[in-house]
Amino acid sequence: MNHKLFYADSYLQTFTAQITKQVCDKDDKVYVVLTQTAFYPTGGGQPHDTGYLNQIPVINVEEIDGEIRHYITEEIHADEVTGHVSWKRRFDHMQQHAGQHILSAIFWDHFNIPTIGFHLGREIVTIDLETSDLSFETAEEAANLANQIVLENRPITVQWVDLEEAKQLPLRKEPTVTENIRVVIIENLDYNGCGGTHPKQTGEVGPVQIINWERHKGNIRLTFVCGWRTIELMQRNQALVKGAAQQLQSKEDDIPNKIKQLLFTQKETEKALQAVNEKLILVEANELLQHAEKTSFGKQIAVNFTDRSMQELAKLAAILTEKDEYAITYFVTQNGENLQCICACGQAVKLNMNTLLKAALPLIEGKGGGNPKSARGGGKATVTGEAFLSHLIHIQKETQEA
Incomplete structure (x- = not known):
């Protein structure tokens, strides 16, 4: 144990020793073995020391086959070295x-x-x-x-x-x-x-x-x-607390109450926004119905959107098909690199939305499904939303002619 200087004095930061071995391991990493060392090797749950041997960085220390290997960034051209252990890490x-x-x-x-x-x-x-x-x-x-x-x-x-x-x-x-x-x-x-x-x-x-x-x-x-x-x-925590207090314009002790008030206000605001949004969707549904295209199957409403949530579009489609049993809705939205689609129809329409959508989805390498009255799916934006809408309508016409 005499060569393990870290056992004799764990505070030792500088030492001299002779190199007894300098080779590369099987991974071509250079290491040296010394007559004695203050560098602690990985073991017992404790990581290895780092530092320098003659100004050359020691990046790893392992005890393998009874020898302490000091892994270094380059070869040492000397027989004797001075070691410096990184004290902060030690x-x-x-x-x-x-x-x-x-x-x-x-x-x-x-x-x-x-x-x-x-x-x-x-x-x-x-x-x-x-x-x-x-x-x-x-x-x-x-x-x-x-x-x-x-x-x-x-x-x-x-x-x-x-x-x-x-x-x-x-x-x-x-x-x-x-x-x-x-x-x-x-x-x-x-x-x-x-x-x-x-x-x-x-x-x-x-x-x-x-x-x-x-x-x-x-x-x-x-x-x-x-x-x-x-x-x-x-x-770090104190800096976060001070920053939060400044943002909230409150004392540090009052931060929890301020956050509680903000969360309550946020929930109330979200409820109000949801109520307004539902009214807007209802207005949007009425406008879309007024401009619906009459076909032999019913009143067709085909719209291409950008960055519109599927949840919102599903609600819009549901309102339209409930308001008018002859309504047919084809909604497409592009979100980033994805295209998503909702197909829905009223009770009086003699079309199968599930069959229609599944026939169209291969164009965008998509997946989806549903039932004869409502189906949804999505895939890659390999074509524009307008092109996919046209594809859906074309399939509908083929169904009509058949």
């Missing part, structure tokens, strides 16, 4: 990982809920809790207890033990290795076999904030952040 991982230990210990000790999964992501951290439900009160209490541990600034220490020594410690779970077992200890809280990096005191974890939780494979997946991530989250 310390962030230390905060999040220690925060996970604290939260998991609290959920187990106070609520008898074990942690069965952990993932440290770029923006959030998740733990999977072995429970089918989690109340708001429990989550809130867990967060408060975690922050109490942080404020108490308890020491976080590491102890290396063998299997027999490990059995004497109150570990959360059985060790996965039989020698060189690394135990991370949070005073009077937690003994945990862990290979990750952690700060020396709980105070460095910073504020712990539970964001959300949801069901996941029969358990609860809880999302949280710690330290600088919590501060950044608070800053």
Whole structure:
């Protein structure tokens, strides 16, 4: 373990080492192996470090076949390197990982809920809790207890033990290795076999904030952040709150009431608009009937629209066919790259709208259907709406002649 400098000192940011190996892997990615390293490799739910070796970026670090591989952007032309670990990323991982230990210990000790999964992501951290439900009160209490541990600034220490020594410690779970077992200890809280990096005191974890939780494979997946991530989250949320208060011209505390009032006003406005729209459709229906073309089948009304909703056109067609049992309506509307159509007729009309529409739809590679009195469908706008209307009327005439 002596070559893993991140275990000796998780705060170490700069080191020197000799290159023992520099090759390409099976994917032609260049990596080097060093005599010693402060770069933490991906493992135990914690992502790898990044940084530089002689000013060449280290973009990935993996421990494979017993060697720590530092993946770099280009070959290094030297035998010795100086490594620089990205401290911002490293310390962030230390905060999040220690925060996970604290939260998991609290959920187990106070609520008898074990942690069965952990993932440290770029923006959030998740733990999977072995429970089918989690109340708001429990989550809130867990967060408060975690922050109490942080404020108490308890020491976080590491102890290396063998299997027999490990059995004497109150570990959360059985060790996965039989020698060189690394135990991370949070005073009077937690003994945990862990290979990750952690700060020396709980105070460095910073504020712990539970964001959300949801069901996941029969358990609860809880999302949280710690330290600088919590501060950044608070800053973003505060900016949103201030922006909303300015837009609403209200105090921050009054935002919920303002939103409630706006939603009520919006619903009332929508009701009023709907009532006006229905009156307009009725007027439109009367005008269309006055200009209907008389045919041997009935009063034909064929109109091409643009960006008209099918719901509105269906209502218009229904009004027309109810007002006049001899009405025949062919409505086409183009919405973007799609053509949609509604065919409807009154009770006295001897035409089958379903058959007519299905005969016309292949022109636009469309699908649809309905019944003899009303059918709707749509397809691609391979022709104009006017051309499709003409196609429908042509099919009707062929039906008439037949």
